[in-house]
Amino acid sequence: MIEGITIYEILTVTTILFFIGVYGFLTRKNLISMLISVELILNASVVNFVVINKYLYPDMLQGVFFSIFIIAVAAAETALAVSIIINLYRQISSVEVKDTEVMKH
């Protein structure tokens, strides 16, 4: 609970965060920065869980736990993604999105 800040404001923030993430994911030219945008999206939901837990259902900690797991998984995800990107970089020495358009139609 933070004094003077209602849940709505925080949720608004997280929502904005989410959409910034989405926007970034859609517009970044670089695979790495796309990954970063994904992190934003995930973090938005992380914050959501925590906040909802704290403001609405403070008697149990489901949200909090959930958020911890999300963070962990997000880390794993990123690691894997990066490793794949590196592998791609080995072959085409580029991490541009536009170089990953060989397969289409």
Next chain:
Amino acid sequence: MNITYIILIPIIPFIVFLLLGIFNQKIKPAVSGYVGVFGLLASAMLSFYAAYQYFFVNGKVDGVYQTFTEKTVWMHFTDTLHIDMGILVDPISVMMLVVVSVVSLMVHIYSRGYMKGDEGYTKFFAFLGLFTFSMYGLVLATNLFQIYIFWELVGVSSYLLIGYYYTKTSAIAAAKKAFIVTRFADFGFLIGIMIIGFYTGTFDFETLNNPEGSAILNWAATSFMGLSVITWALLFIFIGGAGKSAMFPLHIWLPDAMEGPTPVSALIHAATMVVAGVFLVARLFPMFYFVEDGFALNIVAYVGAFSALFAAVIAITQTDIKRVLAFSTMSQLGYMMLGLGVSGYEGHEGVGYMASMFHLFTHAMFKALLFLGAGSVIHAVHSNYLKDMGSLRKYMPITNITFLIAALAIAGVPPLAGFWSKDEILVAAFEHNKLIYYVGVFVAGLTAFYMFRLYFGIFWGKDRTYDHKPKESPLSMTFPLLVLAVLSVVGGLIPFSEFVTADKVGFEAHLNYPLAAIATTVGIIGIGLAWIFYKKENNLSDRYAKAFGPLYKWASDKFYFDEIYMFITKKILFKRVSAPIAKFDRKVVDGTMNGIGNKTVLISQKIKGVQSGKVQDYAFVFVAGVVVIALVFIYLWSN
């Protein structure tokens, strides 16, 4: 009276047909000829016996000729309607049996000579057998459907025989024409049968023809467009008859049918099959007479009269002797129809009916004789055309004599057969309908004229020499000529009115001298004119032909009826209907089906851009999809 053995009469020729048909290749021509002849001889004997039995022994019960039937169900339609197969014996069927037997037997004998050395010899006799079988079946039929069945069968055997020389294009065309035209008529016939079946609930002649029967009494029950449905039915049926009997305007197949071998023309297209139409009307005569006061019967009369005149006019101008005979046949058939048309029912009233049957009988004899004679001529000079003939009397006496007899007979010169029957018809016409009577008399004159034009043209006329000398035909051909000649002479003396009458009660027919005199004189005049024109070689005829100019031209072109039909079939049906339909099917109907398929593939081509390969586009679609769905279900679908 026991009539079971009569079943054998049709069966025997059928067996002959099967034998000759199946073992076509195996059998030697000589043998097959004999098989055919003796098979028919047996049938003929049976027919004569049957006729004797019926007419003189036990056909008559207290003054009325009885109708004997034997039949078995062949197929069920509904609870009431069914097709029977069986035989019906009454005066006209027996009479027809005799006619068919005599002519067919003669033709069989004749053909052994005429067709000698032809490769299809066996096939020919097989077909003759098939035809004779069908014809017997037709005349013995007990109900409308049976008669229709054999009607079709004679039609097809005529098709086969006309197309006998199947390598000749003209023959093929003629055969096709004959079949399709008659088929078209049968279409009418069939509808007629349907109507009768539906409204009277039976196809059976006995039930239908019974003057006290419901079929006739309740004719007024249902009517359509102001006429009783039964009348309609009879008219439709008459269409069928008109088709077979080459009544105007369905006559066009008959002249072409002469493409067939001459014996065939004699048997089918002169003596027997073509009279089937007349026979059909006679068979249903009570209905024709009683229903709606003989409305249909009048139609028959007028159609007959017109056809008689029409054909006679054309006959004058033809140069192919078989075609002349063909048109003469048509004209004589018109006579018979006319006779039926003007007939009454009771006693002497029914003279027209009697006369028409009588004429059918005599005509069969002398017309067959004429054709066989013509055949023997053609056999000798290898041509159908008058221009290649002349003064043949020197070379072929028998043919000459017999042909002369036949000509006199058909011209109605007493005391030959034609005179009696034709006279009776004119009497009937005179009593009922003057107009028709005058037509009849006029036609009689024309008949005499063109017949003797033909006779003189062949046997007298220009005195020409032949590169190879024509000689008299062999006995196998002349014998039938002689037999038929005799019949043509004596045939008229049969007291027909004793035997064959509408009400089956014989009456005393006596000559009406004034009318007979008129008819005879008209005939003589016709012959006389022919004598003047054609006896000696001269250019009179041509001059007159010129004088008549266009009229002559029309007549010799048969008033362009073939052309009209050709136009309707080829131009209208084939070009304007059939071809467009065929195109429509490929282009439009099929096109649509293919179009659906092609469109689908096309769409899938169009939309392939969506799969752009850019992971961010995918993401965009993903998010957009989510948003859209969310919006839809939050704002539209949620209650």
Next chain:
Amino acid sequence: MDFSSFLLMRHEIILLAVILLLVVAEVSISSNKKSSVVHLAIFLFGIHTIAGFFKPDYGSLFGGMFHTNALIHFFKNVLNIGVLILLLQSADWIEEKIIQQQRGTEFFMLLFSSLLGMYFMISAGDFLMFYLGLELSMLPVAALAAYETTKRISSESGIKLILSAALASGVTLFGVSMLYATSGSIYFADIVEAISSDNLTILGFVLFFAGLGFKISLVPFHLWTADVYEGAPISIASYLSVISKGAAVFILMILLFTVLKPLMFIWENMVYILAVITMFIGNLFALRQQNMKRFLAFSSIAQAGFILLGLIPGNALGTATVVYFVLIYVFSNLAAFGVVQAISLHTGKEQMKDYEGLYRTNPNLSLVMMLALFSLAGIPPVAGFFGKFFLFTAAASKGYYLLVFLAVVNVTISLYYYLLVVRAMFLRQSETAIPYFKSKIYMKLGLLITALGILVLGLYSPLYDFIHELSNSIF
């Protein structure tokens, strides 16, 4: 809680054991006979599969995070069978391509852990377990998709998968958080009680649905499918199209029918619309595919559309038909992919026109392929027909005749492109036809099993009756 109750997780435990054993094997087996790893893995997994058939006991663990019942158990067996067949079919490929690179064991470990993830996903009792299962099942596959490190398209497909998956799971989580917000719990059991149809819930639900729709590759969440299938190793493509799709369908169905039942009036229409779109898009794209893997990818999208028909009624009938169809679909699709696998392994050819005249050179392969395609198209007497027919029945039982009609229209379209392959194999003749080759025993076995399955599963009705029993038991 006593120890024995952990046996509820029998599948998971054994599989975990298998994975650990493989780790041991990896370190203990000397590098020159690594190929024995393949046999070991298949052997172990075979045991695991068989073990699955012993009568289990049902219940829930961890305060309801994990629960299992007859149907779930059965479905895990289905997945096992699928994976086993998959292993048999890809054994040769692993031996020839992967082992040299000393990366054979990892392959199995990743594959199995993904499977483990699915186990957890479908036995999830709350969103946390579900989420973990989801990720655990997805991430290793991404790694496997990029497994052919020498191939560019392999890495590309890996990236496309991982990024899309990440986005999808992000969206899902966001949705889940909303559901959590409205219902106050992440336990399915509690949510059923608390759920109400306010806008936030619907929004959350839609976001969540999108996540699963991504795994099932429903339109419009399907775009990754074709590219990933094409780039990934065939085994992985077929794994994605069969196993992971099957699992996702199953859990989606369970959630819709139980947890989200109160929202039925929403998801009924949603499923209806998505089903139609998915069928049409999938088929239309499949029409002109030349690469067999892409072709099968789109066909599998269309199939997903058909499966949705079974979700419509939202009752035991639907469940039974869906599970039955998935089971059949596993066999049919694996058969198809197996043939593609075999051919590409021996000749490296994956284009449709390479298949021309195949029947005259390799009749048996062609026959298996034809069976598979007919089964996918739904032509009797092979199994696919029965699967589809029952799905349609399920949809029709709620009176959605129009939907059924659209579906059968799509059946006809799909028949067209399936027949294109048959045409290539049977009707065409070509000089450059793939020459005759003999597959190894594993591959033969794999194809044989699938072929038999396709032939028998449909006609053998007790199977369906059994599934029907199970579905009734859980409702």
Next chain:
Amino acid sequence: MDILSLFIIVPVVTILFLVFAKSLKQARMVAMVGSLVQLGMAINLVFAYLKERTVNDSIMVFTKDVVWFEPFNIHYNIGVDGISVALLLLTAIVVLAGVFISWKMYDLPKEFFISLIVLSIGVYGFFISIDLFTMFVFFEIAVIPMYLLIGIWGSGPREYSAMKLTLMLMGASAILLVGILGIYFNSDVDGGALTFNILEIAQVNIPVEVQKLFFPLTFIGFAVIGALFPFHTWSPDGHASAPTAVSMLHAGVLMKLGGYGVFRVAMYLLPEGAVDWSWIFIILSVVGVIYGAFSAIKQTDLKYINAYSSVSHLGLVLFALLMLNKTAWNGAILQSLSHGFMTALFFALIGMIYERTHTRDITRLGGLLKVIPFISVIYVIAGLASLGLPGFSGFVAEMNIFVGAFQQEDMFMRVATVLSISVIVITAVYILRVVGIMLMGPVKNESYLKLEKVTWYEKFGILLLLIPIVGIGVAPLWLSDMILESLDPFIKGLL
């Protein structure tokens, strides 16, 4: 093993044997023996049926009912009445004839005969099923082998034709599926259980609006394979590209599934729907009758001529079925049979002519009567039979149809009837046209002068088909009565 299931089992066994056939010789031997056995069974079935009928007056006899998919109440439920018996006999004969005609199938013989027999399984199964589901299954089993048969062994644009045929028929069966499901889910309106069993559903009185909804689906679904205008276009192409035996089976047997299905399912289960919709379908079928005949006139490819004449003849079948009375229905069944034999015979002959002259274009043929008399004569006979000459089966069938149709009082029906009767003329035109051009006339091509005479197996195949045509034509009584009595329950269901 019951007498009917044998019709499924024997072919299956035949196939199993065929799988191990090494050469053309073995393959055709096995196939011939197999289909001979089937023919034997079919003939035996006829007598068994006639015997059974005397003691057993239930709608279907020799019934056998095994639960298949219990949850859906799907049964493997078979039985026959006079109609199915007749059609089974037709099938057996045509299949055997087909085997004889494809005696020299050098390319992939084994596969050819297997597909052929799979097809026959479908047909047999369809005719003996009482259960809608089973029926549908067999229906599709019968259709799908056509793709391979035409595609692999066909000629001309075989791939296109095969694809088109398969898609159109499968599309139709897809529509049919909707109809069947509709019927199924309304089979419990009287409180009974949902069922696929035709006989049980017939007892249920399905609501009229439901019938109106599903009748067209069911009707079209079946009628497409019965070449209903305008969905007939698969048949000309299909026939033209198909190998001889396949054309025979397809036109001779497969297309009969349409009429039979319409009769057994659409008409019997949805009578009110039938009455309500009949007018539109009557129009379509009459159009088909006339239209088919007219387009046949203009064709020059023998197979196209025959295909269109099939459209016309089968149009008559549908027309008769829509006339909704016993006589017409009897005619429809008889027409199915006679058309089956005739058209199979036609295709057989066409195949032989093509084999010898390597063309099916009548304008390039001529005077065949001289060079191959046997085949030509039979062709003439077949032609006469198909233009409805008395003494052949066609006449019997058509007369039943016409008389039956004529029992309908109202003007619309009358007009339709007269129009459809008029086809006897048009048929004569195109038949005689072919006979005139192709068989008669001078021999067009010198090389035809020494064509191979007819071989024993060809003769056998021909006679096999010719005998029933003549048999039915000469003595229709027993057959038509057998069918008539089987029609009674259906009529009752209708009234």
